[in-house]
Amino acid sequence: MTGEIILTYAIAISLLVGSIFALVGAIGLLKFNDSMTRLHAPTKVGTVGIGAFLLASMLYSFTYGEGSMHELLIMAFLFVTAPISANFMAKVNIHRRACDTPPEPPRDDTWSTLNVPEEDKHMEGDSAKPSSTAG
C-alpha cells in the first residue's frame, strides 16, 4: 500500500515536470525571434517533456496494472530521432538563407602551409601528384 502511494506521488511529479518542460518548449517555439533559435526550444525541451509523460505512463502501468516497459521504446525512438530531425531542419534553414550565415574567412597567409618561401614555389605543383615523382 505504501509503495502504491509513493508511486502515485512519482506519477504526479513526473506529470508536472513533463508539463513544465512541454510548456517551456512551446513558449520558446512561439516567442523566439530567429529561425535557428526557435529550433532549439521544441526539439530539446519539448522532447524531454514528452519523455516525462511517457515515464509517468510507465509508472502508472506499474502501479495500477501488471506493469510494462513498452513506453521505453517510444522514449528511445523519440530521443534518437529528435536531433536528426533538428539537424535536417537546420539544413533547411541554411539552404533557404533563413539564418545569418557567418562571414567568409579572410584570405591571408597565416596558415603555415600557405606561407611558402620563394625558393620552394616550384615544388607547389608537385604536391598534387606525389606518387609519380616519389616512385
Added chain:
Amino acid sequence: MSFATQLMDTALIIAFVVAVLAQIMSMIRLVLGPSTGDRILALDTMVVNAIGLIVLLGIAQGVRIYFEVSLIIAMLGFVSTVAYARFVLRGDIIE
C-alpha cells in the same frame, strides 16, 4: 480517495491543459512561420505533442492499447519530417 490519488488527477488535468496549449502554440507558429523551416519545425512539434496527448489519454482511461498508436505516430512523424526537409533541400524525396 487519498491525497496522492487526488494530486495525480490534478496533475493529469494540468498536463492535459499544457499539452493542448503547446499544440495551440505550435499551430500559431505554423500559421505565422515566416520561413519553411519554421513550418516544418511546428509540424514536428505538433506530432511530438500529439504523442504526449495520446499517452496522457492512455493514463486517464487506463487503457494499454494507446501505446501502439503513439509508437506508430512517432515513427510516422519522424519519417514525414525528414521527407519534408529533404523535399525542400533536394527538390525530390527519393532520388
